[in-house]
Amino acid sequence: MANLFFVPQNIITGENAVQMSMQYIQAFGKKALIVTDDAMVSLGNVKKLTDELDKIGTEYAVYSGINSEPTHSMIDEGVEIYKGKGCDFLIGIGGGSPMDSMKAIAAVAANGGSIKEYRGKKLEKQLPNTVTIPTTAGTGSEATKVSIITNTDANVKMLLSDPRLMATLAVVDPVFTLTAPPGVTVATGVDALTHAIEAYTSLKAFPMSDIFAVSAVKKIFSNIYEVYTNGSNVASRREMATAAQEAGIAFSNASVTIVHGMSRPIGALFHIAHGLSNAQLLGVCLKYLKSGAVAQLCDLAKAIGVYRPDMTPEEGADAFVTATADLLRSLNIKTLQECKVPEADFFNQIPKMAEEALAIGSPGNTRRTPNKDDIMALYKELWQEGL
Numbered sequence: 001m002a003n004l005f006f007v008p009q010n011i012i013t014g015e016n017a018v019q020m021s022m023q024y025i026q027a028f029g030k031k032a033l034i035v036t037d038d039a040m041v042s043l044g045n046v047k048k049l050t051d052e053l054d055k056i057g058t059e060y061a062v063y064s065g066i067n068s069e070p071t072h073s074m075i076d077e078g079v080e081i082y083k084g085k086g087c088d089f090l091i092g093i094g095g096g097s098p099m100d101s102m103k104a105i106a107a108v109a110a111n112g113g114s115i116k117e118y119r120g121k122k123l124e125k126q127l128p129n130t131v132t133i134p135t136t137a138g139t140g141s142e143a144t145k146v147s148i149i150t151n152t153d154a155n156v157k158m159l160l161s162d163p164r165l166m167a168t169l170a171v172v173d174p175v176f177t178l179t180a181p182p183g184v185t186v187a188t189g190v191d192a193l194t195h196a197i198e199a200y201t202s203l204k205a206f207p208m209s210d211i212f213a214v215s216a217v218k219k220i221f222s223n224i225y226e227v228y229t230n231g232s233n234v235a236s237r238r239e240m241a242t243a244a245q246e247a248g249i250a251f252s253n254a255s256v257t258i259v260h261g262m263s264r265p266i267g268a269l270f271h272i273a274h275g276l277s278n279a280q281l282l283g284v285c286l287k288y289l290k291s292g293a294v295a296q297l298c299d300l301a302k303a304i305g306v307y308r309p310d311m312t313p314e315e316g317a318d319a320f321v322t323a324t325a326d327l328l329r330s331l332n333i334k335t336l337q338e339c340k341v342p343e344a345d346f347f348n349q350i351p352k353m354a355e356e357a358l359a360i361g362s363p364g365n366t367r368r369t370p371n372k373d374d375i376m377a378l379y380k381e382l383w384q385e386g387l
């Protein structure tokens, strides 16, 4: 079977990537809309970018209204600013939320209508040039053809996936991630780990996506605990930034599976950050999918060095599942109860969440494909047994 492999047109990585990107950005347009959040403004990250834009004489307007995971009204507002200020290209700087928002604003600016109508829609018209600058090592949005926007009227996290959402230029400077606090570092890092594991075990995986997935799993196992406990370690931050991007490329091509499918309804209904709900679900879901993905999980055990030659493939797969559970425990991920999710509400919503998870489609890519009863049982197990 043949597969098409998608990556951004250009990627610049490493310290001072923003400075280097200016020679390309100069040709992208006359005025940029910078999409970001208030934290990026107060941390000085937006100024680092605008100082460089000033040097090349490129104009810009700043929209810093993405102060939670993006909602449809934030996108509406961004489109108005883009048009009102006469912008002709876009730069998203921040975590996945500003980068996804920037892509969604670009999509609506080119294709019209309201973002609420974009679920499952093919983007007919080419987007203006887009630049992604991540400040978390997590979503990989800088290098994916995906944008996730919550329609708050329907309480649904919409997954937009279209090759036109791939950035023209991704600019990855790990130095931006140094200020991420431990909670954000862990949640976003486990999001990246989940992308890589899901891509590698997906029914849609293929050799090119596998290369990126395995490389990301290795780097994250070696570095996530270090960046959690010693956030100023630049070498480890660099490894995590690269891994997040690799994991993004892997899943953008091979798709995610059950964890992301089950995670989105939890995020939409109980307002738990994307990375955290993935981290909560990863252990439970790995135990579930293991019997369908023994060979793949055994490969990952070899990649992270927990496989021994006397092990059967089954034991190898178990070794990976155990190593992941141990890693998650060491990262002190909050449970649903610790996030103050009300028990009765959670249980009442289980049938709706299971339907929504299946409607998202990604659980269908799992090698042990779940039905609604399986997913409902997993939500119950998640509540009762924790991580």
Ligand SMILES: NC(=O)c1ccc[n+]([C@@H]2O[C@H](COP(=O)([O-])OP(=O)(O)OC[C@H]3O[C@@H](n4cnc5c(N)ncnc54)[C@H](O)[C@@H]3O)[C@@H](O)[C@H]2O)c1
Pocket (backbone or CB within 6 Å): 037, 039, 040, 043, 068, 069, 070, 094, 095, 096, 097, 098, 100, 135, 136, 138, 139, 140, 141, 144, 145, 146, 147, 148, 176, 177, 178, 179, 180, 181, 184, 187, 188, 191, 248, 274, 275
């Ligand atoms: N497009 C994709 O391919 C893709 C993949 C996975 C997730 N997502 C989406 O991405 C969003 C989540 O993105 P995220 O996990 O990066 O979080 P985020 O962008 O929501 O940021 C989380 C918090 O961390 C802060 N922050 C970010 N960088 C920081 C830094 N360097 N220093 C200090 N604080 C910093 C932000 O201000 C914010 O308060 C969700 O909406 C999720 O659905 C998208």
Ligand SMILES: [Fe+2]
Pocket (backbone or CB within 6 Å): 139, 191, 192, 195, 260, 274, 278
């Ligand atoms: Fe994710």
